[in-house]
Amino acid sequence: MSQTITRADVCAAAVADAFKDDGEIFASPMGTMPMLGVRLAKLTSNPDLVISDGESLFLAGVPPLFAKGDVVEGWIPFRKVFDVVAYGKRHVMMGATQVDRDGNQNISAIGPFAQPKRQLLGSRGAPGNTANNRTSYWVPKHSPRVFVEQVDIVSGVGPKRAAASGPGGSRFNDIHRIVSNLGVFDVNGPDRTVRLLSVHPGVTAEQVQEQTGFDLGDLSGVTETRLPTDEELIIIREVLDPKGFRLREVPEETKQ
Amino acid sequence: MSKGPRDKRMSIDDVVAELRDGMTIGIGGWGPRRKPMALVRAILRSDLKDLTLVSWGGADVGLLVRAGKVRKLVYAFVSLDTVPLEPNFQKARQEGTIPEVVELDEGMFQTGLKAAAERLPFLPMRAGLGSDVLVNNPWIKTVTSPYDEGFGHEDLVAVPALKLDVALVHLNRADMHGNATYLGPDPYFDDLFAMAAERTYLSVEQVVDTAGLTVDTPVQRLLLNRMMVTGVVETPNGAHFTNCVPDYERDERFQKAYAAAASGSDDDWAAFEQRFLAGDEAAYQAAVQQFQEEQA
Numbered sequence: 001m002s003q004t005i006t007r008a009d010v011c012a013a014a015v016a017d018a019f020k021d022d023g024e025i026f027a028s029p030m031g032t033m034p035m036l037g038v039r040l041a042k043l044t045s046n047p048d049l050v051i052s053d054g055e056s057l058f059l060a061g062v063p064p065l066f067a068k069g070d071v072v073e074g075w076i077p078f079r080k081v082f083d084v085v086a087y088g089k090r091h092v093m094m095g096a097t098q099v100d101r102d103g104n105q106n107i108s109a110i111g112p113f114a115q116p117k118r119q120l121l122g123s124r125g126a127p128g129n130t131a132n133n134r135t136s137y138w139v140p141k142h143s144p145r146v147f148v149e150q151v152d153i154v155s156g157v158g159p160k161r162a163a164a165s166g167p168g169g170s171r172f173n174d175i176h177r178i179v180s181n182l183g184v185f186d187v188n189g190p191d192r193t194v195r196l197l198s199v200h201p202g203v204t205a206e207q208v209q210e211q212t213g214f215d216l217g218d219l220s221g222v223t224e225t226r227l228p229t230d231e232e233l234i235i236i237r238e239v240l241d242p243k244g245f246r247l248r249e250v251p252e253e254t255k256q
Numbered sequence: 257m258s259k260g261p262r263d264k265r266m267s268i269d270d271v272v273a274e275l276r277d278g279m280t281i282g283i284g285g286w287g288p289r290r291k292p293m294a295l296v297r298a299i300l301r302s303d304l305k306d307l308t309l310v311s312w313g314g315a316d317v318g319l320l321v322r323a324g325k326v327r328k329l330v331y332a333f334v335s336l337d338t339v340p341l342e343p344n345f346q347k348a349r350q351e352g353t354i355p356e357v358v359e360l361d362e363g364m365f366q367t368g369l370k371a372a373a374e375r376l377p378f379l380p381m382r383a384g385l386g387s388d389v390l391v392n393n394p395w396i397k398t399v400t401s402p403y404d405e406g407f408g409h410e411d412l413v414a415v416p417a418l419k420l421d422v423a424l425v426h427l428n429r430a431d432m433h434g435n436a437t438y439l440g441p442d443p444y445f446d447d448l449f450a451m452a453a454e455r456t457y458l459s460v461e462q463v464v465d466t467a468g469l470t471v472d473t474p475v476q477r478l479l480l481n482r483m484m485v486t487g488v489v490e491t492p493n494g495a496h497f498t499n500c501v502p503d504y505e506r507d508e509r510f511q512k513a514y515a516a517a518a519s520g521s522d523d524d525w526a527a528f529e530q531r532f533l534a535g536d537e538a539a540y541q542a543a544v545q546q547f548q549e550e551q552a
Contacts, residue, residue, distance in 0.1 A: 056441040077442040078286055082363045086381070108359065109349070113392050119349035120341065122313075122333035128363035128383030157386035168398075168410035169385025 008246040013228040018177040020045035025089040034093035090133040098151040101214040103158030103187035106151035126155035142180035144213035159192040198225040280308040284425030284446040288314040292426035294494035318344030328356035343519035368418035373451035380412040423453035434485025440501040450484040
């Protein structure tokens with residue numbers, strides 16, 4: 001490829017990899033990069049994925065980001081989303097204003113719930129997602145303010161809290177991946193804590209640790225996130241995101 | 257000769273006259289979509305206070321909390337979509353001006369309405385287990401399954417019924433009896449709101465005769481049946497500035513102006529109120545039209 005591979009391209013492929021083994025389930029991406037990654041997976045590793053327009057339609061084709069007018073293969077108004085959540089055939093990738101060592105996520109508020117310092121969206125569907133279907137998180141700006149020792153409010157439930165709530169809350173709890181602009185994580189560290197799986201090319205594990213507000217533990221097994229293939233790069237740049245929305249979320253650092 | 261079912265048409269002011277201080281009011285639609293905004297604006301103009309509001313929240317919540325009408329708010333999120341965080345709601349939460357707050361998971365919210373619609377005290381679900389929704393709402397209990405599917409007797413959340421005194425919803429078309437259709441892609445939860453409520457007031461873009469409801473649209477789009485509806489109000493552009501597709505999309509420019517005023521100084525907000533919210537619905541629509549002409 002003539003152009004350099006950007007960090008945003010690497011992130012898109014990493015998100016796609018989070019969905020590659022899901023089979024025929026509803027992939028629910030929240031936000032630009034998750035949407036790009038899911039559509040990339042559908043065009044490469046997992047054509048069986050079911051995707052929507054983010055509103056009320058299942059799309060048969062795979063349109064570019066924010067494009068309309070594709071062939072429709074089903075109806076998924078909000079009420080039916082909750083049916084699919086309970087049915088379990090769904091993998092959602094949500095945002096996270098905070099995520100902690102135990103894989104809990106917060107999108108509700110910063111500070112005490114009674115009178116927050118900063119009110120955010122509210123819990124949305126995070127508690128139900130994490131109790132029912134596979135859940136991943138996307139963090140476009142990795143920092144110690146996002147990756148914290150303990151989230152202020154638990155919206156999305158990590159494996160430890162799920163286990164403590166009993167089988168009702170843990171049977172279907174499945175926190176799969178956390179993808180940030182620096183690396184890829186799961187929650188299979190010691191005692192089901194967040195573990196760094198790979199760093200994106202150009203990032204070191206030590207840099208990730210510096211930008212993380214809790215101890216990532218033993219970093220010896222950390223690998224490098226794979227580069228997108230030529231096929232993926234063409235799909236990302238020419239098919240799914242020719243306008244470069246991904247670069248607004250993950251801008252290229254100016255290199256000296 | 258039978259007279260047929262009764263005519264339920266009424267005015268916006270008639271609806272507000274039926275409301276009382278301290279009532280629990282459910283507001284249909286979803287976030288910034290198909291909200292009964294004309295009725296919300298009428299509540300803003302009234303002396304009503306101490307309301308309990310139950311809503312998948314958008315500017316309906318923002319406006320009513322800013323006006324100090326809300327004693328208790330039940331929500332799962334409050335958002336304007338293109339403006340992710342509702343500034344009036346955010347301000348009210350950060351200043352602690354909503355006396356009581358119940359933040360639920362979205363699915364719990366639906367389940368609570370379902371329980372109320374089915375006249376059950378609760379319905380069980382998994383959503384909420386392990387999360388701070390149960391910590392911040394210690395009155396929400398769990399229930400132990402009487403059955404063992406091989407995982408022991410599971411503890412599940414007993415989502416309490418969200419019973420409403422009144423539901424306010426906005427659809428595209430209705431007849432004078434309260435049969436109503438939505439013409440957009442999503443019914444949202446307006447039928448559940450209606451069935452969870454003692455009384456439902458329905459505003460619509462257009463009142464048509466009964467035959468007109470299905471003349472050019474499939475019967476499956478009849479979301480509300482007249483059994484569920486107490487009163488019908490014709491409020492053209494009544495969901496503004498939320499959307500009511502296919503009649504109209506969300507007014508993004510207006511929403512931006514709303515958000516800017518809401519997150520600005522007290523003077524900014526006072527100016528917005530004075531310009532758009534001081535008069536009746538006709539005055540609002542006229543001010544909006546003028547706003548749109550200035551923007552064009």
